[in-house]
Amino acid sequence: MEHGRVILSSKPFQMVLDRLCYALIENYDEFHGACLIGIQPRGVLLADRLVSRLHQILHQDDLRYGKLDITFYRDDFRIQGRPLVASRTELDFSIENQRVILIDDVLYTGRTVQAAMTALGDFGRPETVELLALVDRRFNRHLPIKANYVGIQVDAVDEAYVKVSWADHDGDDKILIYPQKLVSPHE
């Protein structure tokens, strides 16, 4: 765990978050008819930060923000040795005809995003769904899925593992790359 190489340190990390916020504002203005949905568990850490930064920039605190757990939608839970323990879904608004921005920390094989889109369908029919990922591992996709907003792109071999570390959760804001998967990672 300690042998990771930092590929984005704290300062540029903040700049990337700011850039993502402004890219969203450019497209969504004041976010009328739009909502942000973080994918549990680690996409929510990114979404929390983006939402609080958007509140600062826009001087408004009424952004609609939800958390989506996709554990029960995974297509691999019975291939793995043990069932995954679910996190909490918190979506207290309808996404019917809403413009949804789906948020995850690392876009890797695309399977999490596929499961998230299946899960979203159970909450209503959104007008559009866009995807925001802090890290895009663009050469590792298993499915035809592409992010609309990307923090940084990382070109790494399949065996590598990319981890986003958060100041309020892991001690420091940074992105690390490890030569090997630590445990079987899901994106």
Place this chain on the structure above:
Amino acid sequence: MSEQRRLSQPHLLGIKDLSSEDIRLIFETAVQFKEVLSRPIKKVPSLRDTTIVNLFFENSTRTRISFELAEKRLSADVVNFSASASSVSKGETLIDTVNNILSMKVDMVVMRHPAPGAPELLARKINATIINAGDGTHEHPTQALLDAFSMEEKVGDLAGKHIAIVGDVLHSRVALSNILCLTKLGAKVRVCGPPTLIPKWIHTLGVEVSYDIRDTLQWADVANILRIQLERQDSRYFPSLREYALYFGINRAMLDELGQDVVIMHPGPINRGVEVTSDVADSSQSIILQQVENGVAIRMAVLYLLAPRREQG
């Protein structure tokens, strides 16, 4: 990354085999399934490649519907079997019946049977995950799990809480499973009923025994009231239902005298006017319908956590 955990047992035969960590894991998972059940579309694809057979050798309404709903909400393929409409009535043995069904590639078996230990026998003899939905007067684990889960929702952590189990303890599989589950979670349990319906050995399970319903209600945070199981009673354990209702039936006036709100539960079906009156069963103190609602979430959690691993290839 999501955490991976599993139950310590490959089957759910009884609460006696579960650890308190297992029970906690089932509750944590059930909370998430409860949220799924509040959605516009109450279905997830978790078990879409799993076939489950519901083998009911005994009558059941709510447990059977609850399991079937739980299975369907998890997208499993479901086959229903009832003994009255099967070859069992032609003299086929249990193992033959089940092996025939399993040869049609079934992954999980949910079974209710009048003989205590029938699910355990199956678990030893056949290659599928077995979930006990009630075996005679022995255990009814999913009922105990949903009861304890509903109690926790209402009164918080059960450690140290006073739970009374009232009525026909002798013939009740719900009572035994409840006692095992509640004591594993640290609750103090007392059974109360006429001496003829309280087994002599019950104190060995670490529960108190009382024959005084008023004193027990005064003591209790929660009262789980059992049905008088006339169909299992092979001799007369009390003179008449009227007399039972008079001495052990819970009514409004009795609860009003207590000066505290006891949570009222009943696993159903209720004999209204016998073990509990309608004005109590339908009151705001009663969580009988929440129990039924939680039953689906608890059974989804059990099925999800016990689903057999799929071979790749």
